[in-house]
Amino acid sequence: MATFQTLPGFREFYPEDFARRNHIFRLWRQTANVFGFAEYDAPVLEPLELYKAKSGDEIEAQLFSFTDKGGREVALRPEMTPTVCRLVGARANALKRPIKWFSIAEFFRYERMQKGRGRCFSQFNADIFGEPGPEAEIELISLLIQCLCAFGLTDQDFYVRLSDRNLWFYYLEALGLDEARSRGILGAVDKLEKLGDDAFKDYEAAFGPMDPVLKAKVLALLEIKSLAALEQALGSIGSDKLTARLTDWRKLLGALDAMGLSPFVSVDLGVVRGLAYYTGFVFEAFDRKGELRALAGGGRYDDLVQKLGGPALPAVGFAIGDMTFALLLEQRGLMPAIVQAPDVYCVIGGEKERLAAFADIHALRAAGFRVDYPLRELAFGKQFKVAAETGAKLALIYGADEIAKGVVKIRDLTQRTEVEVPRGQAVASVRDFFTGA
């Protein structure tokens, strides 16, 4: 038993675990690349103030924060958004538009562990800056969907709930509510799924008893599941803001439909995402069975870059967490058993034969083939057993007989066939085998 334990909520990645994580990161990165997003990274440690400025002083309780030796108040990053806002804000005038960035990074939050949540986790983050219209949402929501589909997940496995804080505000404004009351209503909507009627308690405490007519109108909006129903419910109100906003909705959903992504997207105004900084469309991805916490979440935050000291710059972004996502892949049997099989395993007679083998081993490796061999002398029978266990496609046999004849025996471990080739042609023969020649 080790004397030292891993800190609570932290994870270790033994090679097998690392291979699984790599698989996830590789497909995320590949997907972001084909969507034309550029990868970036930034410090793990940031000024504590950066997070307080974005989320308020209370956030410190959820952070790994401390004072460094220079007396600076710092925190391990709990999310990427403030950081990326600072990066983009600092060079906003010099960056080529559109600004489409992504990152895959590790984050830290001082929280109690739960299924799908730890104190350290990785996130895929993607953001678009400088694009005020729904064109940015089109790119990001389609990227989000493809980031999950790349693993073999389908619309049977997950879906994206799409909502809009602007629509709520315009609607409540049309009903005669001021902004404070509207925010109160949104807070209640956020809690409605969990708390039921109790969700309105805070609102009633601040603004008095809930008007039953208003409540009915709010609940009616939550029932809407399609664009058509949305247009029917809101189009007739006669609000210019609502009418203009519905045009954005048509653009967004029309584009996603043209991509064939409609089966993944559901209109659901119950999603408001508590965060005060979201300013428009918001969306969250969930597993269809509803067994796991959110797979991904995001939305528009047009004011945040400026709030953090940059120029006024509209922005949309989302993040996918790795923990819940890995759980979903495992549930659906989509986490591949990753075997890091060598291309070639060398079977070696004795010390003399070993020297002969080294020439080919190094030449093959330099040519890009993955080659392995026993580090110590091993009985032939054992070596073939090991060769088979590693999953190698070919065995190259360097025995006393072969060396004497000036050949190498190449065994196809799958077909169980063997051929002899002259030494010096070993690399070429292996290359032919793997290129199908």
Next chain:
RNA sequence: GCGGUCAUAGCUCAGUUGGUUAGAGCACAAGAUUGUGAAUCUUGGGGUCGCGGGUUCGAGUCCCGUUGGCCGCCCCA
């Protein structure tokens, strides 16, 4: 921060009303086996029974505390 539950080998788990030196399977390693495949057999390494205290002639077992895991609440950027 709160509640429930659990903790024996790398993994999955046995371990009698408290009783000798704590076991099995898998995994790992060596050999049978110095020229051909995941088999079989033999052998081996690996444990402060999470940690600390208490009760007892005697504690893996009972009691208290503590640390950690899992599940849930709060929160969830």
